[in-house]
Amino acid sequence: MNDDVTDGAFPDGFLWGTATAAHQIEGGNWNNDWWAWEHDPDAPTAEPSGDACDSWNRWEEDVALVADLGVGTYRFSVEWSRIEPEEGEWSRAAVAHYRRLCEALRARGVEPTVTLHHFTTPRWVVARGGWEDPATAERFAAFCRRVAGELGDVVARFCTINEPNIVATVGWLLGFFPPGRTDAALRAKVNEVFVDAHRRAVEAVRAAAPGVPVGLTLSMTDYQAVEGGEQRLAEMRAEMEDVFLDATEGDDFLGVQTYSRMRIGPDGVLGPEEGVPVLDMGYEYWPASLEACLRRAWDHTGGRVPLLVTENGIGTTDDDQRIAYVREALSGVLRALADGVDVRGYTYWSLLDNFEWGYGYRPRFGLVAVDRETFARTPKRSYAWFREVVRANRLVAAP
Numbered sequence: 349m350n351d352d353v354t355d356g357a358f359p360d361g362f363l364w365g366t367a368t369a370a371h372q373i374e375g376g377n378w379n380n381d382w383w384a385w386e387h388d389p390d391a392p393t394a395e396p397s398g399d400a401c402d403s404w405n406r407w408e409e410d411v412a413l414v415a416d417l418g419v420g421t422y423r424f425s426v427e428w429s430r431i432e433p434e435e436g437e438w439s440r441a442a443v444a445h446y447r448r449l450c451e452a453l454r455a456r457g458v459e460p461t462v463t464l465h466h467f468t469t470p471r472w473v474v475a476r477g478g479w480e481d482p483a484t485a486e487r488f489a490a491f492c493r494r495v496a497g498e499l500g501d502v503v504a505r506f507c508t509i510n511e512p513n514i515v516a517t518v519g520w521l522l523g524f525f526p527p528g529r530t531d532a533a534l535r536a537k538v539n540e541v542f543v544d545a546h547r548r549a550v551e552a553v554r555a556a557a558p559g560v561p562v563g564l565t566l567s568m569t570d571y572q573a574v575e576g577g578e579q580r581l582a583e584m585r586a587e588m589e590d591v592f593l594d595a596t597e598g599d600d601f602l603g604v605q606t607y608s609r610m611r612i613g614p615d616g617v618l619g620p621e622e623g624v625p626v627l628d629m630g631y632e633y634w635p636a637s638l639e640a641c642l643r644r645a646w647d648h649t650g651g652r653v654p655l656l657v658t659e660n661g662i663g664t665t666d667d668d669q670r671i672a673y674v675r676e677a678l679s680g681v682l683r684a685l686a687d688g689v690d691v692r693g694y695t696y697w698s699l700l701d702n703f704e705w706g707y708g709y710r711p712r713f714g715l716v717a718v719d720r721e722t723f724a725r726t727p728k729r730s731y732a733w734f735r736e737v738v739r740a741n742r743l744v745a746a747p
Contacts, residue, residue, distance in 0.1 A: 355742070356679075356682065356742045356743035356744075357741065357742040358681075358682070358685070358741050358742060359685065360741075362692070362693055362694070362741060363420045363421055363459075363656070363692055363693025363694075364418075364419045364420050364421070364693060364694060364695075364737075364738040364741075365419045365420060365421035365422060365423055365461065365693060365694070365695035365696070366414060366417060366419055366422060366423070366695060366696045366697075366698065366699040366715065366734075367422070367423035367424065367461075367658065367659060367695050367696070367697050367698055367699065368403070368410070368422075368423075368424050368425075368698055368699050368700060368702065369424065369425045369463065369466040369467065369510065369702075370424065370425045370426060370427035370430075370466060370468070371383075371397060371400070371425075371427065371466070371467065371468045371703065372397070372400060372401075372698075372702040372703045372704070372705075373400050373401040373403040373410075373700055373702045373703070374400055374401075374402075374403050374404040374427065375397070375398065375399035375400035375401065375402050375403065375404055375405075376398075376399065376400075376404065377397070377400075377427055377429060377430065377468065379429035379430070379433055379470060379471055380427070380428070380429040380468040380469060380470055380471060381468060381469045381470075381471065381474045381478070381526040381527070382397070382467065382468045382526060382705070383396070383397065384471065384526070385525070385526040385527075385528070391526075391528065392523075392524050392706055393705075393706045393708070394706065394707055394708030394709075394710065395708035395709065397703040399723070400702060400703050401700050401701075401702055401703075401718045401723060402723045403700075404445070406723060406725075407445075407448075407449050407452075408452065409725055410699065410700070410725075411449070411452045411453055411456060411458075412456075413699060413716055413725060413727065413731075414453065414456070414458055414699060415453075415456035415457070415458055416735070417699075417715070417731065417734065417735050417738065418735050418738045418739050419458065419738055420457075420458065420459055420693070421458060421459040421460070421461045421504060421505075421693070421695065422453055422458050422459075422460060422461065422699070423461040423462075423463065423507070423658060423695055424449070424460070424461075424462065424463070425462070425463035425464070425465070425466035425510065426446050426462060426463070426464065426495060426499075427442070427468065428464075428465060428468070428469065428470050428473075428488075428491055429468065429469075429470035429471065430442040431443055431446075431491070431495065432470060432491055433470070433472075434472050435472050435473075435476075435487070438494070443495070443498050443499070446462075446499060447498075447499060447502060450462075450499060450502035450503060451502055454502060459504030459505070460502065460503050460504055461503075461504055461505050461506075461507065461658075461695075462495075462499065462503045462505075462506055462507070463506075463507040463508075463509075463510050463565065464488075464491070464492050464495060464506060464507065464508055464509070464549065465488065465508065465509045465510060466510040467510060467511070467514075467515060467525075467705070473487060474526075474527070478527065479515070479516070479519075479538045479541050479542060479545075480520075480534060480537060480538060480541070481541070482540075482541055482544065484541060484545065485541055485542075485544040485545035485548050486548060488545045488548070488549060489545065489548035489549050489551070489552040490552070492506075492508065492548075492549040492552045492553055492556075493552035493553070493555065493556045494556070496552065496553040496556035496557040496560070497556035497557065499557075500553075500556060500557025500560050501557075503557070503560060504560070504561075505560060505561040505562065505563070505600070505601070506553050506557070506560060506561070506562045506563075507562075507563060507564065507565045507603055507658065508545070508546045508549040508550060508553070508562060508563070508564055509542060509545065509546055509549070509564060509565070510565050510605075511565060511566060511567040511605060512539070512542035512543075512545075512546065512564075512566075512592060513539070513542075513566060513567055513588050513589065513591075513592055514567045515538075515542070516535050516538040516539050516542060517535060517587075517588060519538070520534045520535040520538050521535040524706055525705070525706070535587075536587070539587070539591055539592075542592075543591060543592065543595045546564050546592075546595055547595060549562075550562050550563075550598075550599060561600035561601060562599065562600055563596065563599040563600050563601040563602055563603060563653070563656075564592065564595070564596055564599060564602060564603065565602075565603030565604075565605055565658045565659070566589065566592050566593065566602065566603065566604065566605060566645075567588075567605050567606075568589055568604055568605065568606050568641035568644065568645060569588070569589075569606070569607075569608065569609065569610045569637065569641070570606070570608070570609035570610070570634065570636070570637035570640040570641055571584065571585055571609070571610050571612055572609055572610070572611050572612065573612055573613075574611045574612065574613050574618055575613050575614065576613070576614045577611075577612040577613040577614050577618075579614070580612050580613070580614055580615070580616060581612040584612060584616075589644075589648075590648065593645065593648050593649055596649060596653050597649075597652060597653070599653055600653075600654070601653060601654050601655065601656050601692065602645060602649065602653045602654070602655055602656070603655075603656050603657075603658030603659070604638075604641055604642055604645050604655055604656070604657055604658065605657075605658055605659035605660065605697075606637045606638045606640075606641040606642075606657075606659075606660055607629070607631065607637065607659075607660065607661070607662070608627075608631040608632050608633075608634045608637050609631075609632060609634040609636075609637045609640070610631075620632045627662065627663055627664060627711075628663045628664065628665075628707070628710060628711040628712075629663050629704070629707065629711055633662070633669070633673065635662075635672075635673045635674075635676035635677040635680070636676070636677075636680055637677075638657065638660050638677040638680050638681065639677075639679075639680025639681065639683055639684050640680075642655055642657070642680075642681065642684045642689055642691055643684055643687075643689060646684075646689045646690070651689075651690065654690045654691075654692050655689065655690060655691045655692065656691070656692050656693045656695070657681065657691065657693065657694040657695055658695050659695060659697040660674075660677055660694065660695070660696065660697060661673075661674070661696050661697035661698060661713050662674070662713065663704065663711030663712055663713045664712060665712050667728050667729045667730045668729075668746070670728075670730045671729070671730050671733050671746045671747075672746065674696065674730070674734065675743060675746065678694065678737070678743055679743065681694060682743070696715065696734060697713055698713045698714050698715075699714060699715060699716055700714040700715075700716050700718050700725070701713065701714035701716070701717050701718045702714065702718070714728070715727065715728055715730050715731040715734060716728065716731055729747055732747060733746060733747050
């Protein structure tokens with residue numbers, strides 16, 4: 349491992365970004381499985397998403413914030429249930445909305461990175477079996493083919509599916525995401541459908557938008573074996589990560605998304621280690637996880653796919669803690685780069701304090717605060733600090 353990163357400089361052309369997702373910021377996305385889940389009184393959710401950050405209407409404010417941040421890309425998702433509210437019914441108005449967003453970013457010198465599926469699935473797809481039905485892979489590919497055909501000229505890169513491993517595991521094994529199942533066999537089947545959907549989506553995007561890079565984004569965890577937990581760790585990692593890492597061969601990039609570590613004993617997941625801070629999401633403050641996962645992704649894929657950090661961040665009300673976390677995580681990126689890991693960019697999650705799924709609005713990941721009553725946006729100190737990092741293309745001291 350190369351520890352000599354005192355210079356703190358990133359390579360020329362390193363791609364800086366920030367990110368959001370449609371359901372978490374737009375508001376009013378009632379036509380998908382998550383809206384139904386939020387309003388199920390038996391579901392383990394803190395609160396419904398409601399108006400979210402009202403970004404469907406305030407997207408121009410968000411574009412201005414992204415542009416002022418100075419980043420090279422803004423990663424956001426298009427909402428399948430808005431664009432195709434029923435099977436075969438295409439909303440030209442919704443597509444036009446996303447085109448305006450892309451064009452506005454381009455006009456400000458920011459590349460749109462578009463995610464085609466970020467956790468939410470249209471109700472009509474769910475009614476036909478959802479991700480348990482192998483036919484959903486082709487339904488999704490058909491959606492991707494048409495979106496890429498209509499937006500490919502203004503999109504810089506496409507991400508097919510955001511964290512399919514989280515959707516499958518939390519929805520079909522742990523029961524905390526829709527559809528709330530706890531069935532290991534079904535989870536394995538859903539994994540297979542997601543892998544097929546990704547491969548079909550890559551082909552669809554390449555056919556409809558030749559030359560536009562396309563890849564998968566994967567939730568990765570710094571798994572650490574404790575007290576004989578090596579075998580259990582290997583089993584968990586195979587189901588959570590390896591099946592999807594193996595599906596990225598031939599892709600233009602792999603999006604690595606990391607937030608913390610997980611300690612594994614012989615019987616499974618252990619709790620946080622004594623003395624390590626625990627964040628609002630229930631996991632440990634562990635910025636070193638990013639470096640570990642970048643190295644792991646690079647090694648597992650044999651270095652055949654360039655890496656992008658498509659999400660990394662921290663949910664906290666302590667902005668000094670946010671800056672410290674990101675600074676340490678970025679130091680790890682520099683060490684990985686120095687050792688030859690091909691990391692092309694870093695995207696902070698998230699631009700805005702937004703709807704964090706089952707946790708509601710309590711976790712604060714944003715560089716920008718959002719007033720829950722007025723939706724007014726207020727950049728934080730971490731926003732100003734990250735802007736300086738981006739402008740300098742190097743680590744800078746905390747303000």
